[in-house]
Amino acid sequence: MNLQDTLSNQVKQAVLASFNVEIESVEFQATRKEFVGDITVVVFPMLRYVKGNPIVIGETIGNYLVDNVDNVKAFNVVKGFLNIEISDSYYLNFFDTIKDNDTYGFVNSSPSEKAVMVEYSSPNTNKPLHLGHIRNNLLGYSVAEILKAAGQKVYKTQIINDRGIHICKSMLAWKLFGHGETPESTGLKGDKLVGNYYVKFDQEYKKEIESLVSKGKSEDEAKKSAPILLEAQEMLREWEKGDDETVALWKKMNGWVYEGFNETYKNLGVDFDTLYYESNTYLLGKEFVAEGLKSGVFHTEEDGSVWCDLTDEGLDKKIVQRADGTAVYMTQDIGTAIQRIKDFPDVGGMVYTVGNEQDYHFQVLFLILKKLGFEWAKNLYHLSYGMVDLPSGKMKSREGTVVDADDLIDEMAATAEEISKELGKLEGYSDEEKQDLYKTIGLGALKYYILKVDPKKRILFDPRESIDFQGNTGPFIQYTYARIQSILRKATSSKLSDQVINAIELHEKEKELLKQLQLFPEVIQNAASQHSPALIANYTYDLVKEFNSFYQNVSILGADIEDEKIFRVQLSKVVANTIKNAFGVLGIKVPERM
Incomplete structure (x- = not known):
C-alpha cells in the first residue's frame, strides 16, 4: 500500500x-x-x-x-x-522491503486467472516489414510484457496474411521477370526479394494501364482489364483450387519471406508464442454465420447476402457473407477469434494491435461477437495507434517508398555511432563492444521515442533527435543506468551494497527519490489497464530526473557518515534495477557501461 x-x-x-x-x-x-x-x-x-x-x-x-x-x-x-x-522511518521501512527485491513492482500471475492473447505484427507476405510495422510490434510486444508484469498470463500471437491478390502479384511478377532469382543467388533477404517483385508488378501494371488508355480505354476500364492484373486474379483462383504448381510457388516464396521476417523480429527483439495463418483461417466463421441467422443476429437480403444490422447501437449495417456464399474479412475475424478460444481455453480476452484506420472494423467485430453470445467478447480490446511519419513524408509500399524496418534499425545504430564519436564517450572499448553498444543505443532510442508517445497519437519520427543524450530520450536514460553501474562497481570493492545500515536522517533528495520509487507498482498496473507503454516510459524518465538531481546534490561514495554512504549506494542500486525492469517491459536493453 x-x-x-x-x-x-x-x-x-x-x-x-x-x-x-x-x-x-x-x-x-x-x-x-x-x-x-x-x-x-x-x-x-x-x-x-x-x-x-x-x-x-x-x-x-x-x-x-x-x-x-x-x-x-x-x-x-x-x-x-x-x-x-x-517521518524518515516510514521511507526507510519502505526501502527495507524493496531493496533486495529484484522484481519490485511486478506481480506473479495467478493460475486461476484467465489469460490474455495479444496480437501484433500480422504482416502481408509480399513485402518486408516497414516503419509502421515497427510501431505495431513495439506496442504489441510491450503491452504483452506490461500485462505479464501486472500479473496476467499472456500469449503473444500474430495472424500472417499469407494469401490473396497482393501475394499473387509478387508471385506472378517473380514468375514473369525473376529468371529463377533466389535469396541465395541475389544475397538479399527473402522478404526484400519478394517485396521487389511486388514493386515490379505495380510498375508493369501502370505501363499496361497507360498503354490501354492510349488505345482509347477509360482509365477505370484499363485498370480492370490490364492483362497482368487478370493473370494475377487467375493465379489466385488456381491457388484456391489447390493447383500444385501455384501452391508450390506460394510455399517457396512465403518461405523466403518467413526467414526474412524472423531475422527482423530477432533484430527488433520481439517474439511470439503462437502463429496463425490467413490461408488456414480465411474459411473460418461461416458456421457462425449460419448460427447467427438461426438466432436472429444476422439476416438475409434479397440477393442472398447475409448482414448484421447494428443501427440500434449507433453503427451501420455490416455484411458478413456475400451473395455467392463467400466470406468477407469480418467473417474470417469472427471465426479466428472463436478458434483462438478453442485452441487456448484459458484465454478470457484479447488485445488487437492494429492501426486506427481499422477502429470501426473492431467496433463492429466486438459487438457481433457479443451478440453471438460469447462471454469473453466483453474483454476484447483494440490497441489502436496512429501512423508514424518521417520528415521525408508518407510511405507507399507498392511504389517502393516504404521505410524498411531493417534499414531503419541499421540507420539507428549508425546514427548512435556517429553521435557517440562526436561526444567521445567510448574510450577503451573494443570494436566488438562498440558495435554492440551502438546497436543497444540505437534500438533503445528508436523504441523509447515511439513508446513514450500515447499510442493513439500520430508520430513524426526523427532518428537523430531520438539519439540525444539529454532530455526525454532512451539514450539519456540508458546513460544514467550506466552511470549508476559505474558507482556500484566502485562500491563493490568495499561491499557497501550488502551492508546493513542503522537509522539515518534522510536528505530531501533521498526522500524525493524514494517517493518516485513508491509509484512504480501503481504505474505498472495503470499501464496494463490502459494498454499504454507511454506511462512506463515517462515514469522512467521522471525517475531518472530525480536520480540525477539526487546525484548532483548529495555525495554518494564521498559521504562523511558511513551509514549514509551505504544507504546511498543501496538506493542507487534499487533505482538502477527499477530502470532495468521498466525498460525491460518496453523491450529496451540497458548497457552496463557507456
Whole structure:
C-alpha cells in the first residue's frame, strides 16, 4: 500500500473522530516546492460534509494525525491545503522491503486467472516489414510484457496474411521477370526479394494501364482489364483450387519471406508464442454465420447476402457473407477469434494491435461477437495507434517508398555511432563492444521515442533527435543506468551494497527519490489497464530526473557518515534495477557501461 492509500484511511478516521462525519474520498496532491511537506491533503472538497473554516478543519485533521499516526511527524496548513510531513522511518521501512527485491513492482500471475492473447505484427507476405510495422510490434510486444508484469498470463500471437491478390502479384511478377532469382543467388533477404517483385508488378501494371488508355480505354476500364492484373486474379483462383504448381510457388516464396521476417523480429527483439495463418483461417466463421441467422443476429437480403444490422447501437449495417456464399474479412475475424478460444481455453480476452484506420472494423467485430453470445467478447480490446511519419513524408509500399524496418534499425545504430564519436564517450572499448553498444543505443532510442508517445497519437519520427543524450530520450536514460553501474562497481570493492545500515536522517533528495520509487507498482498496473507503454516510459524518465538531481546534490561514495554512504549506494542500486525492469517491459536493453 502506498503513502496516499495509507493516509487516505487515516484522514477519513480523523474526520470521523473530529467531526462525526464520514467522507467518501480524500483528495491529495504533491506538496508545492515552496512549502514544507511530503504530501498535501486538499481540504476544500470536504466542505460538502464538514461545515466550517477550511484552515481550522485542516489544523484539526493535522493535529489528529500527529497524535495518532506514527508516520506523521508534523504538518502545516496554507489556506485550504494541509501539508503533511512524513517521518524518515516510514521511507526507510519502505526501502527495507524493496531493496533486495529484484522484481519490485511486478506481480506473479495467478493460475486461476484467465489469460490474455495479444496480437501484433500480422504482416502481408509480399513485402518486408516497414516503419509502421515497427510501431505495431513495439506496442504489441510491450503491452504483452506490461500485462505479464501486472500479473496476467499472456500469449503473444500474430495472424500472417499469407494469401490473396497482393501475394499473387509478387508471385506472378517473380514468375514473369525473376529468371529463377533466389535469396541465395541475389544475397538479399527473402522478404526484400519478394517485396521487389511486388514493386515490379505495380510498375508493369501502370505501363499496361497507360498503354490501354492510349488505345482509347477509360482509365477505370484499363485498370480492370490490364492483362497482368487478370493473370494475377487467375493465379489466385488456381491457388484456391489447390493447383500444385501455384501452391508450390506460394510455399517457396512465403518461405523466403518467413526467414526474412524472423531475422527482423530477432533484430527488433520481439517474439511470439503462437502463429496463425490467413490461408488456414480465411474459411473460418461461416458456421457462425449460419448460427447467427438461426438466432436472429444476422439476416438475409434479397440477393442472398447475409448482414448484421447494428443501427440500434449507433453503427451501420455490416455484411458478413456475400451473395455467392463467400466470406468477407469480418467473417474470417469472427471465426479466428472463436478458434483462438478453442485452441487456448484459458484465454478470457484479447488485445488487437492494429492501426486506427481499422477502429470501426473492431467496433463492429466486438459487438457481433457479443451478440453471438460469447462471454469473453466483453474483454476484447483494440490497441489502436496512429501512423508514424518521417520528415521525408508518407510511405507507399507498392511504389517502393516504404521505410524498411531493417534499414531503419541499421540507420539507428549508425546514427548512435556517429553521435557517440562526436561526444567521445567510448574510450577503451573494443570494436566488438562498440558495435554492440551502438546497436543497444540505437534500438533503445528508436523504441523509447515511439513508446513514450500515447499510442493513439500520430508520430513524426526523427532518428537523430531520438539519439540525444539529454532530455526525454532512451539514450539519456540508458546513460544514467550506466552511470549508476559505474558507482556500484566502485562500491563493490568495499561491499557497501550488502551492508546493513542503522537509522539515518534522510536528505530531501533521498526522500524525493524514494517517493518516485513508491509509484512504480501503481504505474505498472495503470499501464496494463490502459494498454499504454507511454506511462512506463515517462515514469522512467521522471525517475531518472530525480536520480540525477539526487546525484548532483548529495555525495554518494564521498559521504562523511558511513551509514549514509551505504544507504546511498543501496538506493542507487534499487533505482538502477527499477530502470532495468521498466525498460525491460518496453523491450529496451540497458548497457552496463557507456
